[in-house]
Amino acid sequence: MDTKVRRGRQPVDVLIVDDDGAARQQVRTTLHDCTDIQVAAETANAAEALEVLETVAADVALIGLTGTRRDVLETCRRITAHGSRPRAIMMATRTTPAAAVRAFDMGCHGFCRYGAGADALRIAIHSAHRGDGFLCPDVGRPIIDRYLKRISEGAQQRGSLTRRQREVLRMVAHGWRTKEIANALGLSIKTVESHRAAIMRRLGVSRVVELVHEAGRLGLGPPST
Structure with a gap:
């Protein structure tokens, strides 16, 4: 050199x-x-x-x-x-x-x-x-490998949402309120809240804004910017 x-x-x-x-x-x-x-x-x-x-x-x-x-x-x-x-x-x-x-x-x-x-x-x-x-x-190299593993595991988790969870996620991402989702799907408010909590755990997010972002990534809501 x-x-x-x-x-x-x-x-x-x-x-x-x-x-x-x-x-x-x-x-x-x-x-x-x-x-x-x-x-x-x-x-x-x-x-x-x-x-x-x-x-x-x-x-x-x-x-x-x-x-x-x-x-x-x-x-x-x-x-x-x-x-x-x-x-x-x-x-x-x-x-x-x-x-x-x-x-x-x-x-x-x-x-x-x-x-x-x-x-x-x-x-x-x-x-x-x-x-x-x-x-x-x-x-x-180990840090990159660890990062790529997390991405892969996250993708697997996102792909394993149930049909009902994807339905609830789509409605949340488009601004539906919990009561509105419950009425539309014939569920109790408590059940909708349980679905949303399970979705957030599965996607590894803790805030609604993050949930909307993930929905966009999955094609279930407004596209992420």
């Missing part, structure tokens, strides 16, 4: 935050030949990082997940709350979907594995610098 700096473009300034000196050295070594990225500073904790950011205009902060979970999450919170810069990337020795979710919940723009290599780290840094997200492939 060509790591030469494009003419007229400044390198991305990186701040490394990790209480493990060996881990910081590993990152510096990995980025050594990436001339479009430069390590502007490094610190051992959030307090030092915030102090450094008063004088160093770092674009991206690499935050190591080698300390205690509470300290790392606090570091992420304090740095991402600092402003639009730096954008944060959490780095971990053990990558799991749960850890990645926590990182993005804390405002990080990326989640990367230690030892991922210069190419992957370089892509992560430039993605965060642009404001995009980056997720290392070894944890990204």
Whole structure:
């Protein structure tokens, strides 16, 4: 990969935050030949990082997940709350979907594995610098698989509505009130309410607006927008 700096473009300034000196050295070594990225500073904790950011205009902060979970999450919170810069990337020795979710919940723009290599780290840094997200492939694939499984299971559940449930759902989506549905179908109000509750559980929704949206997706009501 060509790591030469494009003419007229400044390198991305990186701040490394990790209480493990060996881990910081590993990152510096990995980025050594990436001339479009430069390590502007490094610190051992959030307090030092915030102090450094008063004088160093770092674009991206690499935050190591080698300390205690509470300290790392606090570091992420304090740095991402600092402003639009730096954008944060959490780095971990053990990558799991749960850890990645926590990182993005804390405002990080990326989640990367230690030892991922210069190419992957370089892509992560430039993605965060642009404001995009980056997720290392070894944890990204399980998250995608889990998401696709939920979609598949949801489709199966939607397709398993009974004829009566689909009828009630169509009428709800078109604005019929519970009493009107009961009168039209010759049911009690309590039975209609039971059908609607069962439909909402089956579709995994909790509000009527979501129910109408799902009805549109199933071709049973106004199309979703």
